[in-house]
Amino acid sequence: MKSYKLNNQNLSLFKDQVAIPTYDRSQVKAGIVHVGIGGFHRAHQALYTDQLLHEPNANEWGICGVALLEFDQKIYNTLQEQDGLYTLVVKELNGTFTKKIIGSMVETLFAPENPSKVIKKMASVHVKIITLTITEGGYNYNEATGEFDFNNPQILHDLENPLAPKTIFGYLTQALKTRKEQGLAGVTIQSCDNIQGNGHMTEKMLLSYVQQAAPELVSWIENNVSFPNSMVDRITPATAPKDITDLQETSAIEDAWPVVCEPFKQWVIEDDFVAGRPAWENVGAQFAKDVxxxxxxxxxxxxxxxxxxxxxxxxxxxxxxxxxxxxxxxxxxxxxxxxxxxxxxxxxxxxxxxxxxxxxxxxxxxxxxxxxxxxxxxxxxxxxxxxxxxxxxxxxxxxxxxxxxxxxxxxxxxxxxxxxxxxxxxxxxxxxxxxxxxxxxxxxxxxxxxxxxxxxxxxxxxxxxxxxxxxxxxxxxxxxxxxxxxxxxxxxxx
CATH class of the missing domain: 1.10.1040.10 (N-(1-d-carboxylethyl)-l-norvaline Dehydrogenase; domain 2)
Known part of the structure; x- marks a missing residue:
């Protein structure tokens, strides 16, 4: 079976092998900036969003994926070469595989390469939500004190170099500062990481940083930014070389970084979005008062x-x-x-x-x-x-x-x-x-x-x-x- 590289140009070639996006990706705007474009995000939030984009009047909710760390260059390069497309392979309990090409990531940015471009994107008038999968360690939380760790060398760097940040806190601070200065509306910052009260944690850690970095911004954030808690669940192992070769041999898709996952998925979200939100409940997410x-x-x-x-x-x-x-x-x-x-x-x-x-x-x-x-x-x-x-x-x-x-x-x-x-x-x-x-x-x-x-x-x-x-x-x-x-x-x- 002849195989083809996964990209926009070749997308239609795969329609007889796997499910592909049937919406016009060129008409989708990135209303969501997502930081942390690893396997879990691509098996979970990006999938829900891809499903939603197949519905009418949803094309303002595409995703701009941001690779935050130097370590993330490989996934960034891969997604760039594939126009943000990738294959999701669901490994069912009965041994069968369900495959689907996901198209919701319509833009990708590499933060270390161009910090100002990421800040500008987060501050864009079109962006209503910034979502995060930065791992539990990314919140810079000290278990002993329960407070923000200002001794982290990268945090010290961001305080000294606010326009060339390395951490999520530096990026968010500059983006929110830009929104305030330009008189733009607020934004929702939504953690999708495995932390109890992840929205509360995000708010507490960000405000701790802002108090030091830009204290004049604190009250604006309190009045214009929301931090809904959410619970996310889907087992998503690391992609193995065999997953890549199996996909090519069975479906003719040359995907350098597909995502594999279990069939189960769950997303429970507090309905607290200051600038509007996608109707994720239409595709299986659950909104609740207390997550x-x-x-x-x-x-x-x-x-x-x-x-x-x-x-x-x-x-x-x-x-x-x-x-x-x-x-x-x-x-x-x-x-x-x-x-x-x-x-x-x-x-x-x-x-x-x-x-x-x-x-x-x-x-x-x-x-x-x-x-x-x-x-x-x-x-x-x-x-x-x-x-x-x-x-x-x-x-x-x-x-x-x-x-x-x-x-x-x-x-x-x-x-x-x-x-x-x-x-x-x-x-x-x-x-x-x-x-x-x-x-x-x-x-x-x-x-x-x-x-x-x-x-x-x-x-x-x-x-x-x-x-x-x-x-x-x-x-x-x-x-x-x-x-x-x-x-x-x-x-x-x-």
């Missing part, structure tokens, strides 16, 4: 569950999440963690059957076609654990309830951070705090409590004697007996 309870459920169960499987699976020697959850002992440990330690912290969730939801997570984790790499799930754990697992720990400790499972996972993370699994093979640790984690993990071999001294991650948890005792015992047990023997023992004590 936070649902977000807490998802972060504490799905995202934390991923971290549990990733950390334990990595030490045992697994490469993918489905391998870890198909180990019955690890799966039982995860289910018990969700039942015994997480569920009591969630309260009442209207319209949600938690037992059904938890069972669905085990099934989703076990999708053998997804092959979500464990090193992806474990990457940036220093930013994830304070959001996914520590709120459960704090809530349980406050009620003097069990933390055995969570403490075990955190102890396993301390062992993981040394950098080798139980077979002695090297682990690919990808974390902004890698140096600190490894140094502290090595020190923890003599004194396990030392790992809890990383305040930016654990806050004051080291001061809780109950937790420290359980953590130290778990650490000693893991290093003496290995993960699987330990989880069997824990499972048998319930």
């Amino acid at each position: 936070v309870p649902y977000e807490k459920m998802k972060l504490s169960l799905l995202n934390a569950g991923h971290s549990v499987l990733g950390i334990l699976g990595a030490l045992v020697g697994y490469n993918t999440i489905d391998e870890a959850v198909h180990n019955k002992n690890i799966a039982t440990f995860l289910k018990n963690y969700m039942d015994v330690e997480v569920t009591p912290t969630l309260g009442t969730l209207e319209g949600v059957d938690l037992e059904v939801y938890k069972q669905s997570l085990i099934e989703r984790f076990g999708n053998i076609n997804i092959k979500d790499q464990i090193d992806r799930i474990c990457s940036e754990s220093s930013a994830k654990i304070p959001i996914f697992i520590l709120p459960t720990v704090q809530a349980q400790l406050q009620g003097k309830k069990l933390v055995k499972h969570a403490a075990f996972v955190l102890a396993a993370w301390a062992v993981y951070s040394i950098g080798t699994n139980e077979q002695g093979s090297a682990l690919a640790i990808k974390d902004a705090l890698k140096t600190t984690l490894q140094a502290t993990a090595i020190e923890s071999q003599k004194n396990p409590k030392a790992f809890l001294e990383i305040e930016t991650v654990f806050g004051n948890l080291k001061e809780n004697d109950l937790f420290v005792d359980v953590f130290v015992k778990a650490y000693e047990n893991i290093t003496a007996n290995g993960v699987e023997k330990c989880v069997i023992e824990i499972n048998n004590t319930l």
Whole structure:
């Protein structure tokens, strides 16, 4: 089968192989600027928007995708060459693949190449919404203090070089300042990252920065910018070389960076948009008055569950999440963690059957076609654990309830951070705090409590004697007996 490069010119060639955009992309205006054009955005918000653009009178809601970091140059170059087009491959539970070319990203910008162009775009009169997938670590939040981290070298750079920023806060500040100076309307800034109260977090962190960088802008932001919370959900593993070759061989599409994902998707959004919004509810999104309870459920169960499987699976020697959850002992440990330690912290969730939801997570984790790499799930754990697992720990400790499972996972993370699994093979640790984690993990071999001294991650948890005792015992047990023997023992004590 002859294959063709994916771009506007060749788009119609694929219509017999896969679903393609049937709207006129040349007539779509970018009413949304999205920062962070990785796999999750392209499997989630960009898909919802693509579906909406097929409806009448929706062509003001195209996306301008912004690659924020130097690291993002490859994805930027790929999307530029493909006119913003890419293929979404949904790996169904029954083993079939559903393929669709997404056309909602009608413009792409590379921030390091031209910061002023990005600022100008964010300040454009046509842009009504700025959405973010900048990862949990991108919000510059210090777990120990609960405040914005002004010691970050990139933040210091932005304060000194406001017209050539490197962080999202520098870009947003200059764009909002331009809007104010030009007498333009406000804008909605919508986080789509895995943080409880992600809108509240975005607002708090941005206003903290603006207070230092441009204090005269604070009141304008408070009156003209909204920050709706949202809950997002779709498992989106990293694209593998095989995904690219399979697509070319089966569908004749030469796509340098397709996106693969599971069939499940969910998007719950607070309806707080100051300058209008797309009718995403027409294509499956849900608008709600209060998203936070649902977000807490998802972060504490799905995202934390991923971290549990990733950390334990990595030490045992697994490469993918489905391998870890198909180990019955690890799966039982995860289910018990969700039942015994997480569920009591969630309260009442209207319209949600938690037992059904938890069972669905085990099934989703076990999708053998997804092959979500464990090193992806474990990457940036220093930013994830304070959001996914520590709120459960704090809530349980406050009620003097069990933390055995969570403490075990955190102890396993301390062992993981040394950098080798139980077979002695090297682990690919990808974390902004890698140096600190490894140094502290090595020190923890003599004194396990030392790992809890990383305040930016654990806050004051080291001061809780109950937790420290359980953590130290778990650490000693893991290093003496290995993960699987330990989880069997824990499972048998319930």
